[in-house]
Amino acid sequence: MTRILMTLMALVAAVTVSASAGTITGKVSGVKGESVVYVEAIAGKTFPAPTSKTVVDQKGLMFMPHVVVVEQGATVDFLNSDSVAHNVFWTAISGNKKLGHNLGTWPKGEKRSFKFDNPGVVPLLCNVHPDMAAYVIVAPTPYFATSDASGSYKIENVPDGSYSVTAWHEGAKNQSKPVAVAGEGKADFALGK
């Protein structure tokens, strides 16, 4: 009995290990520069809030980085490294105006934090400097990646399964497609306005 149980446990462990080693790779074309690709919410699955902190700085009158992707529930620290005051606000998340928020305005060396509990696209603005803009993409799963400048991306540690995968690029229309992962999955996207 014990031996059977141990064999079963070893089998479960082996399956768990192989299931966590999958990847989704592909290319986003039709747009220039980096895109964000992420696995959409998975029915019946929730994920613990990530503990890693993400920083968006304001430096040289620009948000740095310009595009950042975080997992739902992540906290982003907004810094100000300039000698002028900056503000951070967004009017909506993925078009939902109820999720608009203004973090306020603060001077150099200070930071304000925000926990993004709702997935979607957060277009960051600064009401002191109308030219400043950036994006926080809040992915509903821990399975996301930023493409390189050529559009190639790789999402790692995706368990085997069937997913809806979305590609986002600034100024382009989102595209989602079904992807089956069995160790590997592939999805190419062609984005346009």
Ligand SMILES: [Cu+2]
């Ligand atoms: Cu500013």
